[in-house]
Amino acid sequence: MGFFAWVGGLIDELLAWLGRAxxxxxxxxxxxxxxxxxxxxxxxxxxxxxxxxxxxxxxxxGFLLGETIMEVWDPRYANSKPSEVINVKQSSPVLxxxxxxxxxxxxxxxxxxxxxxNWQY
Numbered sequence: 659m660g661f662f663a664w665v666g667g668l669i670d671e672l673l674a675w676l677g678r679a680x681x682x683x684x685x686x687x688x689x690x691x692x693x694x695x696x697x698x699x700x701x702x703x704x705x706x707x708x709x710x711x712x713x714x715x716x717x718x719x720g721f722l723l724g725e726t727i728m729e730v731w732d733p734r735y736a737n738s739k740p741s742e743v744i745n746v747k748q749s750s751p752v753l754x755x756x757x758x759x760x761x762x763x764x765x766x767x768x769x770x771x772x773x774x775x776n777w778q779y
Contacts, residue, residue, distance in 0.1 A: 671772045672717075680761040687717070687726055690746050699744060704778055706742045707732045711776060716769035719760040720745065726762060730774065 672684045691699070707713060707730075715730045724747055731741035763769050 667775065668772060671770075675770045675772075676761045683761055687746065690726070691728075694744075694746070700778060702742055702744070703730060706730075707739075709778060710734070713774040713777060715772050715774050716766060717762055717772075718766050718769045719762040719764045726760070727766070729766065729769075 669684060669688060672687075673681065676684065703713065710732055712733070713730050714733050714736075715728060718727050718729075719725070720727050726746045728744040728746055729741050730744070732739060
């Protein structure tokens with residue numbers, strides 16, 4: 659349930675940032691996150707940050723084809739608590755691997771900060 663609580667806003671933020679031309683890429687990323695959300699992501703974030711309502715997240719391209727890096731942190735402790743880094747292998751039955759020319763930046767400093775709200779429900 660937590661995944662769907664924030665995914666609509668995340669899609670809107672990604673579309674606003676990357677543009678409608680990247681819609682297939684964004685859908686593939688959301689599909690990949692959906693597969694691991696409840697089993698891997700929520701427990702990792704809850705262990706690292708507790709039950710806070712809002713976290714910050716950035717996405718950037720990994721070095722391998724189909725790899726997207728998702729980095730999450732608590733904005734209240736940005737300078738004192740490390741972020742959690744999740745490697746999302748992006749693939750889908752329809753799209754195959756994510757495109758080699760990912761629309762995401764390759765440098766984390768170029769990524770746009772997005773919010774994860776109500777991610778744990």
